[in-house]
Amino acid sequence: MSGAISVTKRKEFWSNDLLEGDEYESDLGSDEEHDVEMSGAHDSNSGVDHQDGSIVTPGELITDDPIWMKGHGTYFLENKTYSSVVGTVSRVNRLLSVLPLKSRYIPETGDHIVGRITDVGNRRWKVDIGAKQYAVLMLGSVNLPGGVLRRKSETDELQMRNFLKEGDLLNAEVQSLFQDGSASLHTRSLKYGKLRNGTFVKVPSSLIVRSKNHTHNLPGNITVILGVNGFIWIRKSSKMDLSNSTTATGSGQSDHLPGSKNAMSVSITRLEEESSWEIYSDKNDTVTVSVRQTITRYANVIKALAHCELGITEPRIISAYEASMAYGNVGQLIESETMESLGQDVLNSEKMRGAA
Amino acid sequence: MNTNTALQQDRHLSLETRPCSRGFEEFRDVLINDGNISRYSAKCQNANTNNVIGSSIVRSGKTFVITSITGGIVEETLSANNEDDVGEEELITLSEGSNRLAKNASVHPVVEIQRGRVGGPTDEEMITSERLHKTLLHSGILKKTALRVLCGVRRTDENGKTTKIYSDEILEEERKISESNNRRWSYVLYAKIQVFSRNGPIFDLCWNSLISALKSVQLPRAFLDERAADLKIAVRTRGRSMTIRETYDILCDPEKSLPLQLNQHELGYGSNYGIIDIDPLAQLAKEENEMDVDKPTSVLLADIETEAEESSIYSKLSLITNKDGQFKSATIIGGGSKITPEMIKRCISLSKERSKDIESKI
Amino acid sequence: MSVQDRRRILGPAEAKPLRFAVDSETSIPEEGRTDDKKTGKESVFISTDLVTNANGSSYLEYMDGNSDQVLVMSSVFGPRPLRGSFQSKASVSIQFKEVTLEHFNTGEIKEICTFLTNVFNAVINIEKYPKSGIDIFIDLIQHSNSNPAEEENIIKILPTCINSITMALVDAGIEIIDLVSAGSVDNSVVAFIRNGHEIVGIWSDDDKVSDISRLIEDCRVKYLQNKQTLVQYLR
């Protein structure tokens, strides 16, 4: 890719050669589902039930058996249930719902998410987490400087902006859901709070695979927080990240950081004092140039995975990162062909290793 | 109007002073000049790109008003066959005779007050523009005949040298050429009035500024190209033959212009007054014996200024008189304290001096 | 102002504004007029605090060598509270209005408003005024360029507008990091602060870009002169 810019020419949609049945360049990109079989679509009211996991389109009859309870993505017409979104059918003990392929993030209790503060209101912050509605972070469910057990006072209400203000990024956990489905968050543990020393990437929430732990330490002294809502934060690993890296994270973890062995033995109590004003400070620590480059490379790698619509998991990020080493200059990773070839590398290496 | 401005106002009055530290019947000093804005002003450099034909800057106290007058030309629609129908002509002149107003013309003012806000015109701006338009129309200062365009003809002979002939400046036999075309035009005057540091009622200030701008207006001579004067071309368009009149815009002569004729004796200048009672309780005990305490004494104030006065005075007079005291327009609003005939007489004599003073300054 | 705009008195719809014929021989002969004034010294008249209902205002008359004349008045309203969501820094807005004759189309006017807003965003200390707006109004009273051939162009009045806004801000007591002024050379304007070491705005419409440094140097000279006059007035 010489020169400053790469311009790809898109074929004209209306060019006359299209009419002779040439391969229709659909945006889905991948070839094998090119001639999708249209079998089940026409006879939508022929009473055939859709098994779990099959893809349905809006208006398709799922079942005419009235015992099923109607969940998300379905609607009910004279005891027949139709699908109202494109997605996969899911039946959970008499609850029938259709999970949309692409939709906004639907918060669930316990999700580890990343959000951005949009409003500071009376004793609460409004947080944008990419869901249908803004989530709410109560003043009560936040760690305040000076220890975990401090009682909330009026002065706190006045100083709310000193803790978190508009535009701030934080990671938090969904504490509970309100009646209308919007989430109430809490940052009641030291791994939650204001995010620093890194950069932000947004991917469709459906690409994030729900797992027990969403904070991963990656090779190159980097920590990534895969928010379930598709908000991803990549940062330089902080002392706390290294200390709780005792959990079995990726194999390549320890040998990449010979110097960090002694950091592991940091005791939890010293972390307690850290919840002084410093947890809400806006100052980044000094980040070396090499770490910054690694962060940028990880950001491009994650964007590449999202571009190929691959589920984003920690092993995939690491193998994609290693595959991206082939392209010396990080800038080349933004070309769409490079992204697609990176996606292929990840899939091939996975097939090779047989990992699910 | 919160109470303390009224109290503060009364306290001031009882000491024979006003918040703006002027005497009861003392006017703000006024300065008027043409601001060198119009193309006909003395030191104007950009004559050929400047289409302002009259201007004035009036400064009274801290408030100042900039007025610029621009012009337009509109073709009057004459009844189609009026050349030979004398009866028709007579009917028009007869009806105009009785209807005095039809003979008057007016200016189309746009008043804008600088108030640090962007947006549509406020009520005050609309009311003032409307009032200026109507008062000028009814005052008869500007007659329709003064706005008639005496259209000249531009003859371009072979070597392109153009000479302009105006019907009133030329010999008899040439006159019939320009009379032949039966099209008539008249000027239209637009006024743009900008008020800065508004600090009280602004109507009379805008009126004085408008009048002084009108006095400085020069109407440029207008002419048509000769071949357009009587040219009709037949054009065959899809079978129907149609005569289209060559549309030549009427152009203005950058050199020659005529001053706008105003009826001098109709000219009047504006001033405003307010009447307010001094509440006896607020009276300081300076001379309590000779003043019958319970009867509120009312005071006449000239040239209302400052927010305190404007909000606490309800009885207002706004007069436009000429220097020998003839009324042009008078608005008297008796909202609060009683307006006695003596006060009105006093206002008239005051406004007579005021218009003499303003007239001398233009 | 659309015809059915009932809020303004617009006069007859079919009236056409006056158009002055520009036939060559009647216009003023070219050389005769301008050169005798060429040597005229630049003169600037400044006065501040004329608009009482504004926080700060300034009036500037600028006459350059060949009797080009710009009369501009600017008034500053603010810092005043802004409704809506919280802003940690003030938001500056600039409006431009031609008080008497109207030369420039709204596009050009909006362009210089955005340009000036960018210049003064760099100069006003906006961190000091959270949740507030600073609104600046420029009223162009008179503007004439002597040689009729060159059509009206908005760049001529930019330096004077910048100077008058700086004076209005000073008069309003709003904190600015330096006195902004600008120099203009035929169709380019460069606004400087810090004695010419820092550029806060450049607007160039003529294509002698090959020697950009010479262009900036000429404008810097003019800038220093203008700044000198401002400082003299203030002291």
Added chain:
Amino acid sequence: MGLSITEKSFLFDSLTLDPPLRTDGRGSHQFRPIEVSTDFLPNSNGSSHVILSGGSECIVSVKTKVVDHTVESELLVTDVDIQGHRDDSPLVTSMSSLISKLLKQTIDQKKLMLTKRYSFKLYIDVLVLASKSYPVSMISFAIFSALKNTWLPKLISSDDDLEVEELPTFHDYDMVKLDADAPLLFTFAIVGDSVLVDPSFEESLVSNNGLLITWYKDRATSPIRSVGLNNDNVKGFSQHHLEEAIKLIHKYAPDVERALVSSD
């Protein structure tokens, strides 16, 4: 949806490194990949559709009309419309006035001359569907590629029709390509000491100032404007930034022009 203080300061430190490290690792001269498809609107003489990888998108349509240029002197009408912004908002009005003034200067009317009396009048309509960063570069690229692909009907009647009155008649289907070289507008972001081309949304939020330089006839020419890419951390810049930007443009603009031209 701005950035938080921590993101901004992290990004600012990265961008002021030498060489600057941009959000997606690009070089300071490197553009984001763009997709250009041209001639896709059947009923306009020329059209182009530009999609930036950052999500910004713009459509330009060029239509033409035969007019008598003795009566109408305006042969070029441009209109810019940005989705999500009011037509009278400062951004839209100043952008459309800048672009129409620029096109009037650079496209010479003689190329539009048809006969002694008639010539083509071009209507250029720009519709910005989504604009994350400052849209003026994308608009000028789209106009450039649209004008490079504009086809005008071929004249078959005689071309000096001053004496004899004759309306121009055209060939039934042959078309002539309009040969007009349109300018390219480049946006630069100034962050600390570095000058970055084609700034992304995040980089614009962090930049101290912005520069707009035109590239026309293989030369960086006027108009040159300093333009604010954000409102809250604008600072002055020095002469060397300007020279650096002009050096960048002289070095890389030909590549961009070639890439755009070869794309049709």
